[in-house]
Amino acid sequence: MTLKIPIRDMVKMVGSLRYQQGIDIVESMKTSKRETLVDEKIYVAVSVKDLENKSTLVWAIQNSGGKDFCIVHVHQPIQISVPGEMFHDQKVRLYRKDKEKAHKNLEKYLHICRQMQVTAEIIYIEMDTVEEGILQLISQCRVTKLVMGAAADRHYSMRMRNLQSKKAIYIHREAPVTCQIWFTCNGYLICSREAGRTENLYLESASPISLRQSEITRVNESAPSYSMVKNDDGIKVIVTEAENSKRKARFEASKRDEAEKSAVDALKKAKQWETVYFEELKRRKEIDKALREVKGDIEKMRSEYEIQIAESDMVIRKLKDKYTLSMEALRKLREEQEELKIELREVSKLKSKNEEEEASPSNHREPPQYFICPITQDIMEDPHVAADGFTYEGEAIRSWFERGHETSPMINKRLPHTTLVPNLALRSAIQEWLQVPESLNRSCDSH
Structure with missing residues (x-):
């Protein structure tokens, strides 16, 4: 009697996998001797595409200090859609081909472990999402040490400090606190998450895990024939497709419900926005009316200001003209004042001279008239x-x-010019007259 296991609960723990004529051959099987204790193996999550996580495995072997490793791969079955009579058989062949390719690539990881002289086994999980597969593995196998990639090696940079892979971010957030996780990229440790101190976290699930491990052992010990494996693979494909279809139907139903809800919400919002629009339109009309009134007042005030400015300009021009006339009158007044000062000085000189002559009539002698300057009325010196x-x-x-x-x-x-010519002869005569004593002048005058 063969025990059938659901796809989501199928976890194959294989030390070295070979694929021969469509049959999985188990070379070694290791089961936990103490089902209630946490396995201290170091689990390394890898991808089978072109050995993308080779650097992650090498880092784990070189830096963890452990000698016992589990290479974990969560395989996502390909979605196959083939019409026609050969629908079932062709799906099975494609499914088996994809699975065989994954096993061959996992063998390369085992070869790396052999070269680095550590023991290793492979855990192969089939699940729709990698994140769910790793979380289920941590829960069922009670994993306490896990190494996985923080991002693809091609995305590595020296300044990389945070997780970039969505899978790594999800595992970092959702994994149990008892599991210590290292995240690497291109052979470098990017970050790590330390394990918390919680006891007996897995005790409640001890019995189901033991049951599943015993079920796995039975399946592998039964050594099914080729036809049985073929039928099982076909059932797996059908069940996978059924689950995918059911999931898609639920997803479409939820999307339809969300769309209907969004449509109702959108209709309500449209009505609300319509009300807001009409209110805004009414408010804008009122604002436009108020703006027109204000604009009219501003135009009226502007015209009044322009009239006032024109009148002010006229007053300023008149004041400027008056100022110019006042300055001209002031200039003439100053000139007349200067002339009056000169005449006043001359009058003062004449007055003082007359007073002197009146005070000493005996000493006075009259000079000839041509010795007297017509302007100063004094004897000319020059x-x-x-x-x-x-x-x-x-x-x-x-x-x-x-x-x-x-x-x-x-x-x-009016004089033709203002050139002056010294009268040397007259000056000599005046000087001689001034040097001759008064008695001689009188005698000369009498003669």
Whole structure:
């Protein structure tokens, strides 16, 4: 009598696997002697695609210090869809071919272990997802030490510090706390998760695990024939497809329910948004009306400001004109003030001179009239002849010209030029007259 095991509970523990004429031959089978204790083997999760996890296995052997390893591979059966009469047989052949390829690649991992002189066995699991297979293995085999990849080796970089593989992230989060896990990439340790101190975590599941291990032993000891294995493989394919179909149906039903729920929610939201839209439209109309009123007020204020600015500009121009006229009048007033000051000084000189003459009439002597400057009315010290032919004191006539006068002081006519010529003869005569004593001058005058 052959005991049939469901696919999800089938875990084959094989030391060295060979595939010959479609029959799995078990070379060695190791079972736990103490079912309630935790197995201290080091489990290494690998992929059979081009020895992707070779660096993970090598790191585990070199750095763990252990000598007993379990190479774990969770195989995801391929989805086969073949129409026609040969539907069943062709599915079985494709399934067996995929399985044979996986076993051959696992043999390469065993060869690496032999080369590195450690003992190893293979655990081959068929399951839809790798994460569920590894978690089930940890739970059933009470794994306490696990090494797996943090990411594919091609994604490794020197700055890599976090897990990148979704499988590694899921295992890191969901694995039991009693399992210590190392995550490597390209032969380097990326991170690790230490095991927690919990006792008897697996005691409740001890009996089911023992039963499954005994069931596995019976299956392998029964040594089924080729036809039986073929039928079992066909049943496995059919059951797998049935489970996949059931899962897809549940997934589609849940998606349909979610879609209907989303449609109802979307309809409610659409109504809410429609209400919000009309309210917003009404509010915008009110805002537009208020903006138009404000805009009209602003235009009115702008026109008033423009009128005020024009009036202010006119007032400013008038003030500027008045300022210019005032400055011109002030300039003329200052010129007249300067002229008055000069005349006042001359009057003061004449007054003082007259007072001196009146105070000492005996000492006074009258100079000749041509010795007197027409401007200062004093005896000239530096006589100069102007363009009108008259002789003036040099300083006085120059001051006359500097004040802007261009006319003759004597005849009040415009002079052709302002060039002055020294009257040397007159100056000599004045100097001689001043040096001669008054008595001689009087005698000369009497003669």
